[in-house]
Amino acid sequence: MSKNIYEELRRFFEPKSVAVIGASEKPGTVGRAIMVNLVENFKGKIFPINIKYDKVFGLKCYKSILEVPEDVDLAVVAIPAKFVEQVVEECGKKGVKNIIVISAGFKEIGEEGAERERKIVEIARKYGMRIIGPNCLGVYDAHTKLNTVFNPPDRQKYPKPDGVAFISQSGALGAAILDWLAQLDLGLSKFVSYGNAADVDESDLIEFLTFDPRTKVITAYIEGVEDGRRFMNAIRNAVRNNKPVVILKAGKSERGVKAVASHTGSLAGSYRVYEAALKQSGAIIIEELWELPLALKALAWLKPPKGNKVAIVTNGGGAGVLATDAVERNNLVMAELSKETISRLREVLPPAASPYNPVDILGDAPAERYREAIKITSMDENVDMIIVITIMQSPALDAVKLRNYLKELKESIDKPMVLVAPGGKYTEEHSKAIELEAKIPVYKSPEEAVKALKYLYDYMVLYKRITV
Amino acid sequence: MSKNIYEELRRFFEPKSVAVIGASEKPGTVGRAIMVNLVENFKGKIFPINIKYDKVFGLKCYKSILEVPEDVDLAVVAIPAKFVEQVVEECGKKGVKNIIVISAGFKEIGEEGAERERKIVEIARKYGMRIIGPNCLGVYDAHTKLNTVFNPPDRQKYPKPDGVAFISQSGALGAAILDWLAQLDLGLSKFVSYGNAADVDESDLIEFLTFDPRTKVITAYIEGVEDGRRFMNAIRNAVRNNKPVVILKAGKSERGVKAVASHTGSLAGSYRVYEAALKQSGAIIIEELWELPLALKALAWLKPPKGNKVAIVTNGGGAGVLATDAVERNNLVMAELSKETISRLREVLPPAASPYNPVDILGDAPAERYREAIKITSMDENVDMIIVITIMQSPALDAVKLRNYLKELKESIDKPMVLVAPGGKYTEEHSKAIELEAKIPVYKSPEEAVKALKYLYDYMVLYKRITV
Numbered sequence: 001m002s003k004n005i006y007e008e009l010r011r012f013f014e015p016k017s018v019a020v021i022g023a024s025e026k027p028g029t030v031g032r033a034i035m036v037n038l039v040e041n042f043k044g045k046i047f048p049i050n051i052k053y054d055k056v057f058g059l060k061c062y063k064s065i066l067e068v069p070e071d072v073d074l075a076v077v078a079i080p081a082k083f084v085e086q087v088v089e090e091c092g093k094k095g096v097k098n099i100i101v102i103s104a105g106f107k108e109i110g111e112e113g114a115e116r117e118r119k120i121v122e123i124a125r126k127y128g129m130r131i132i133g134p135n136c137l138g139v140y141d142a143h144t145k146l147n148t149v150f151n152p153p154d155r156q157k158y159p160k161p162d163g164v165a166f167i168s169q170s171g172a173l174g175a176a177i178l179d180w181l182a183q184l185d186l187g188l189s190k191f192v193s194y195g196n197a198a199d200v201d202e203s204d205l206i207e208f209l210t211f212d213p214r215t216k217v218i219t220a221y222i223e224g225v226e227d228g229r230r231f232m233n234a235i236r237n238a239v240r241n242n243k244p245v246v247i248l249k250a251g252k253s254e255r256g257v258k259a260v261a262s263h264t265g266s267l268a269g270s271y272r273v274y275e276a277a278l279k280q281s282g283a284i285i286i287e288e289l290w291e292l293p294l295a296l297k298a299l300a301w302l303k304p305p306k307g308n309k310v311a312i313v314t315n316g317g318g319a320g321v322l323a324t325d326a327v328e329r330n331n332l333v334m335a336e337l338s339k340e341t342i343s344r345l346r347e348v349l350p351p352a353a354s355p356y357n358p359v360d361i362l363g364d365a366p367a368e369r370y371r372e373a374i375k376i377t378s379m380d381e382n383v384d385m386i387i388v389i390t391i392m393q394s395p396a397l398d399a400v401k402l403r404n405y406l407k408e409l410k411e412s413i414d415k416p417m418v419l420v421a422p423g424g425k426y427t428e429e430h431s432k433a434i435e436l437e438a439k440i441p442v443y444k445s446p447e448e449a450v451k452a453l454k455y456l457y458d459y460m461v462l463y464k465r466i467t468v
Numbered sequence: 469m470s471k472n473i474y475e476e477l478r479r480f481f482e483p484k485s486v487a488v489i490g491a492s493e494k495p496g497t498v499g500r501a502i503m504v505n506l507v508e509n510f511k512g513k514i515f516p517i518n519i520k521y522d523k524v525f526g527l528k529c530y531k532s533i534l535e536v537p538e539d540v541d542l543a544v545v546a547i548p549a550k551f552v553e554q555v556v557e558e559c560g561k562k563g564v565k566n567i568i569v570i571s572a573g574f575k576e577i578g579e580e581g582a583e584r585e586r587k588i589v590e591i592a593r594k595y596g597m598r599i600i601g602p603n604c605l606g607v608y609d610a611h612t613k614l615n616t617v618f619n620p621p622d623r624q625k626y627p628k629p630d631g632v633a634f635i636s637q638s639g640a641l642g643a644a645i646l647d648w649l650a651q652l653d654l655g656l657s658k659f660v661s662y663g664n665a666a667d668v669d670e671s672d673l674i675e676f677l678t679f680d681p682r683t684k685v686i687t688a689y690i691e692g693v694e695d696g697r698r699f700m701n702a703i704r705n706a707v708r709n710n711k712p713v714v715i716l717k718a719g720k721s722e723r724g725v726k727a728v729a730s731h732t733g734s735l736a737g738s739y740r741v742y743e744a745a746l747k748q749s750g751a752i753i754i755e756e757l758w759e760l761p762l763a764l765k766a767l768a769w770l771k772p773p774k775g776n777k778v779a780i781v782t783n784g785g786g787a788g789v790l791a792t793d794a795v796e797r798n799n800l801v802m803a804e805l806s807k808e809t810i811s812r813l814r815e816v817l818p819p820a821a822s823p824y825n826p827v828d829i830l831g832d833a834p835a836e837r838y839r840e841a842i843k844i845t846s847m848d849e850n851v852d853m854i855i856v857i858t859i860m861q862s863p864a865l866d867a868v869k870l871r872n873y874l875k876e877l878k879e880s881i882d883k884p885m886v887l888v889a890p891g892g893k894y895t896e897e898h899s900k901a902i903e904l905e906a907k908i909p910v911y912k913s914p915e916e917a918v919k920a921l922k923y924l925y926d927y928m929v930l931y932k933r934i935t936v
Contacts, residue, residue, distance in 0.1 A: 028863065109820060151861040155894045170786025172831050172859040176890040179861055180912065183892030223789060250789035253796035259789045262822045288915035289790055289890070318638025321691060321718035321727045322757055328721035352577060354730045363640050391640040393619040393647055395496065422644040422757070424651030426623045444648065447756035 005204060006211035008130050011098045012200075013141040013190055015073030016044050019065050019096070021087050022078035023048030023056045030078040030102060033150035041145035047072060065094050074098045076138065076148050081105025081116060084134065088120045092127030099124070100148055101133035107196045108135050117198045124199055136195025137171040140178065142188045143214060149193070151175055162187020163216030164300050165209045167194060167202060169223050170250075177221070177292065184293050185436060186300070189214040203227065206234040210241050217299045219246040219292070223260045228274075232281040239282035239466045244299045244459045247278055248286045282466040284455055291451060297441035298452035302416040304460035307384040309335035310453065311377045312358035314389035315365040315397065319420065320358035323387055323446035330454040332385075334358075341380040348372040363394055367401035371409065378413045385453050386417040389446060392427045399430040407438040416456055418442070418449045473672060474679035476598050479566045480668075481609040481658055483541030484512050487533050487564070489555050490546035491516030491524045498546040498570060501618035509613035515540060533562050542566045544606065544616050549573025549584060552602065556588045560595030567592070568616055569601035575664045576603050585666045592667055604663025605639040608646065610656045611682060617661070619643055630655020631684030632768050633677045635662060635670060637691050638718075645689070645760065652761050653904060654768070657682040671695060674702040678709050685767045687714040687760070691728045696742075700749040707750035707934045712767045712927045715746055716754045750934040752923055759919060765909035766920035770884040772928035775852040777803035778921065779845045780826035782857035783833040783865065787888065788826035791855055791914035798922040800853075802826075809848040816840040831862055835869035839877065846881045853921050854885040857914060860895045867898040875906040884924055886910070886917045 018038060024031035031050070038046050039057050047068045048056035055061055062068050065075060065087070075096045077087055081103050091099055106117040117134065124131050132138060138148030142161040149156065156175060159182045166181075168174025171193040178191055189212065192205055202220055209215045218238055225231045235245045251260035252271040278285055284299070286292050310327050312334075314320035327334050337345075337357050345355035349369070354360040361373050370388065378386050388406070392399055410417060419442045421431045431442040443449040486506060492499035499518070506514050507525050515536050516524035523529055530536050533543060533555070543564045545555055549571050559567055574585040585602065592599050600606060606616030610629040617624065624643060627650045634649075636642025639661040646659055657680065660673055670690055677683045686706055693699045703713045719728035720739040746753055752767070754760050778795050780802075782788035795802050805813075805825050813823035817837070822828040829841050838856070846854050856874070860867055878885060887910045889899045899910040911917040 033863070150863070152863050155863075156861045157892050157894075168786075170784065172784040172862065173786035173790075173890070175861050176784070176787075176859050176895070179892040179895065180890055183896070221786065223786065250786055250793060252793040255796055255802045256789050256793040259785075259792045259826055262785075262824065262828070288794065289787075289913035290916055316638065316640040316644070317727075317730075318636075318641035318689065318691065318718055319644075319757075321724050322641075324727045325718065325720040325724040326756065328723055334723045356730065358727055360730070391644050393624045393643050394640065395501070395618070395620050395623075422641070422648055424625050424647040426625075427644070427647065428651070445757035448758055 005207045009200065009204065009208040011073045012100065012132060012139055013146055014144050015098065015146060017047065017070060017073050018042065018044060018146065019047040019049050019068060019072045019075045020078070021049040021065060021075055023050050023061060024053070025056055030150045033152070034076055034078060034148050036153070037147040037149070041147065043145070045070065065090050065096065068094065072096045074100065076100045076102065078102040081113065085116065085119050085123070088123045092123055092129055097129050099129055099131045100138040101131055102136060102138055102148060102150070104135040106134045106198070117196060121198050131199040132192065133195045134198060137175055137193035140191040142190065149175055149178070157182035159186060159188035162189065162300065163214065164188050164219060164296050165190045165212065165215040165217070166219045167192045167205045168221040169194065169202070170221060171195060174221060181293060185432065186293055186296060197226070201226065203230040203234040206238055206245065210238040210243060215243065217244050217246065217296060219296060221248045221250070223250045228277065232277055235278070235281040235283050236466055239463055242463065245283045246286055246292070246295055246299065247283045248289060248292055249274060282462040284459055284462065294443065294448050294452050295455040298416070298418065298456045299459060301439040301441055302456055304456050304463070305384040305416050308332045308457050309382055309384045310387060311335045311337065311380065311383040311385070312387045312389065313361060313370065313373045313377055314358055315361055315363055315394060316389060316391040317360050319389045319391065319422065319446050320360055323389060323420065323450060324358055326447040326450035330450050332450065332454060332457060335380065335383045337377065338380050338382060341376060344376045345373060348376065363391070364396045366396050367398050367405055370402055371405040374409055378415055378417070383415065385415060385457070386413070387420060387446070387449050387453070388417060389420040392421055392423055392430060403430060403434050403437060406434055406440055410438045410440050416453065418452055420446050420449045473675045477668065477672065477676040479541045480568065480600060480607055481614055482612050483566065483614060485515065485539060485541050486510065486512060486614065487515040487517050487536060487540045487543045488546070489517040489533065489543055491518050491529060492521070493524055498618045501620070502544060502546060502616050504621070505615040505617070509615065511612070513538065533558050533564065536562070540564045542568065544568045544570065546570040549581065553584065553587050553591070556591045560591055560597060565597050567597055567599045568606040569599055570604060570606055570616060570618070572603040574602045574666070585664060589666050599667040600660065601663045602666060605643055605661035608659040610658065617643055617646070625650035627654060627656035630657065630768065631682065632656050632687060632764055633658045633680065633683040633685070634687045635660045635673045636689040637662065637670070638689060639663060642689060649761060653900065654761055654764060665694070669694065671698040671702040674706055674713065678706040678711060683711065685712050685714065685764060687764060689716045689718070691718045696745065700745055703746070703749040703751050704934055707931055710931065713751045714754055714760070714763060714767065715751045716757060716760055717742060750930040752927055752930065762911065762916050762920050763923040766884070766886065766924045767927060769907040769909055770924055772924050772931070773852040773884050776800045776925050777850055777852045778855060779803045779805065779848065779851040779853070780855045780857065781829060781838065781841045781845055782826055783829055783831055783862060784857060784859040785828050787857045787859065787890065787914050788828055791857060791888065791918060792826055794915040794918035798918050800918065800922060800925060803848065803851045805845070806848050806850060809844055812844045813841060816844065831859070832864045834864050835866050835873055838870055839873040842877055846883055846885070851883065853883060853925070854881070855888060855914070855917050855921070856885060857888040860889055860891055860898060871898060871902050871905060874902055874908055878906045878908050884921065886920060888914050888917045
């Protein structure tokens with residue numbers, strides 16, 4: 001493990017200049033989609049390469065990368081598989097050090113493709129080049145806007161810049177998740193669809209991201225891993241550097257393993273062995289896809305708790321009970337509030353309210369009552385995490401005031417706090433505002449909020465175990 | 469169990485005339501909110517009752533219900549607790565048979581309130597009246613628009629008419645769920661927040677809904693039940709009448725049980741005992757709140773499967789693997805496709821596609837390929853349920869065509885089919901359209917889709933066990 005890998009892979013994301021081999025204006029082509037992404041958003045130099053054209057989107061188009069008169073940091077290759085070998089050789093001669101091969105038609109189609117793949121790797125080794133792909137969507141960097149994902153822009157949106165990196169063995173699913181995170185306003189540092197991983201693989205990427213200053217949380221969708229030991233080491237090192245690694249692993253069941261074999265040709269191996277090894281390396285394992293955004297919000301926006309004791313403040317008794325059930329089911333603990341906290345709560349709450357945990361501040365609670373109850377509860381030494389539940393449909397609650405109070409509280413409370421707000425459009429609008437203004441994760445159900453805190457707590461435990 | 473209960477409770481939902489006791493135009497009052505709901509949407513006669521006013525929203529206002537010159541089917545009471553007893557007595561004299569008492573200040577505040585509650589029940593018994601409440605939000609009927617939920621209309625939306633009935637022991641949480649279902653475009657027949665259940669309780673309501681022709685699926689949020697045996701019988705009878713009963717029970721953990729006691733004063737009892745009894749009665753038990761809409765869509769829109777064998781058709785290999793994992797985790801079975809099916813699939817799919825289950829029709833699949841693959845797969849005798857996975861970000865897929873094909877297929881295939889479509893805005897718009905046009909449930913993740921099918925399969929098993 002060295003910083004070498006950081007310098008080697010960095011230009012995939014922050015190239016000063018990019019050559020697009022297979023650049024085109026022809027509708028429906030990958031070469032066009034990538035050119036549109038770059039021309040519209042990328043700030044560096046762009047060199048279209050295509051034997052057929054003189055100009056592409058107004059830029060001079062070269063017949064070969066060898067004709068480009070300037071240095072090229074990154075080449076993106078989107079041409080039929082049979083021409084890729086020659087083009088990679090030319091990239092080597094040109095001195096390009098980083099290549100993304102989008103093209104399919106390699107290992108995934110059988111022996112003929114596998115032979116092609118071996119050849120391009122050989123050439124890359126010869127010239128000291130690194131390759132992402134083939135058979136991939138490549139890279140989206142939210143900061144530099146280097147983007148080789150070629151889905152139509154009306155169908156595919158991209159997350160704003162923030163601290164989550166996401167690498168995906170599956171291109172299609174990866175892009176769909178990207179689109180989903182964009183809608184959730186969950187920011188990203190980098191996305192990589194690494195396809196067949198002929199050269200750069202999941203371990204390289206995790207090593208790289210460990211050094212990437214823009215990445216705070218690393219997420220990976222994986223089906224199979226070639227070198228398990230290297231992968232585990234990469235994860236352990238990331239965690240040592242205080243970067244949570246979140247893994248969604250497909251191929252957990254016997255039938256799933258078979259499906260992986262037919263999908264990517266990877267050997268998924270026994271999931272139990274994987275799971276044990278991943279946990280030992282400090283990875284946070286996400287069981288199901290829908291949990292991914294839920295966990296990422298908590299890991300990206302909140303500091304881990306000191307312990308596992310949860311306090312709940314709610315204006316809906318029923319939702320408080322559901323949250324309590326979920327706390328116990330997820331092996332967290334309901335905090336026992338101190339006598340002092342209880343008596344201070346009694347002072348500010350109406351007589352019918354409950355000053356015990358869950359703290360039920362009643363259906364007629366205005367925003368001020370929330371502020372007081374959260375402040376008092378969060379100061380209790382027995383409380384490590386706080387779940388605030390708001391039934392925003394209540395006529396008594398001024399949601400704008402609540403938003404402002406929560407923002408203040410987030411800044412002054414040194415413990416992770418999440419919000420639960422079940423409901424429709426009105427509730428969602430205010431929930432979104434709270435997430436954007438205060439970076440407090442908001443969930444529709446109590447159980448999702450508890451699950452998010454569980455992952456956050458798990459991370460603290462894993463981090464301690466790894467760094468001790 | 470008799471049809472008597474149906475006639476007794478029917479007027480809570482379909483009254484020809486309603487008196488609002490405590491009617492007002494004063495902003496922020498419950499009496500105003502209920503009047504606004506009724507004046508704007510309810511088609512029957514409305515009689516405002518308030519000693520202070522001559523007119524409310526242009527309608528003649530009476531000092532007492534005894535002054536109303538016509539028959540009153542339903543009285544809605546929203547006045548301070550201490551005046552409720554007298555008003556209920558007057559309702560009895562007037563011949564009103566159904567009363568919703570919104571007012572709080574009864575059993576939930578202690579012995580004084582409990583005494584008040586006993587008195588109004590006594591009066592109701594004397595006159596043969598039925599009471600919903602007190603301390604509740606009352607009723608929303610999606611068909612007649614009888615609506616006593618008093619949350620501000622900008623904060624609280626209501627589902628359109630359809631076949632799901634929802635009863636809730638918690639008013640606040642119930643209303644939030646109502647708002648959520650509205651946003652999801654999941655239609656409702658009736659909603660009831662029954663509060664302290666002084667008279668009409670969860671068992672009465674389930675008995676009533678069993679006879680209600682507009683209700684196809686019954687859902688209940690409950691914390692505690694007074695008469696467990698009656699409740700179980702009511703559920704069993706509903707299931708015998710082929711109405712799935714979906715229960716979300718709060719107070720499943722030790723701490724949750726304690727929280728219930730402090731919230732509603734109900735004895736939640738041991739959840740394990742409950743769970744066993746509920747399952748034996750044929751209830752579908754939802755573990756967590758976020759699963760509720762997921763299960764309701766499947767139960768309301770799809771016929772139960774004949775067996776537990778699932779086939780998957782996907783344009784994203786990774787999502788297919790996640791779905792496969794989830795099938796096995798949820799005790800369903802991946803269908804083994806027949807040789808004939810496999811060879812027919814081979815004929816219509818490209819060579820690189822996988823004709824085995826999960827059927828991977830590849831990332832470049834157009835809508836036509838979906839149609840063929842779904843048609844062939846669904847005809848296989850070994851297939852009981854179908855999960856279609858679409859990565860809609862794909863440049864190859866025409867979502868509008870896909871929508872039309874799915875609508876046709878839903879009509880011609882006699883097996884439950886659900887769709888998985890992960891993504892953002894574009895994907896969501898088409899997903900919503902598919903739900904509205906074809907009543908095919910759409911889920912963001914493979915695991916949610918599998919969970920929905922599991923509940924549907926569970927219902928089939930429960931129904932068979934109960935009706936044998």
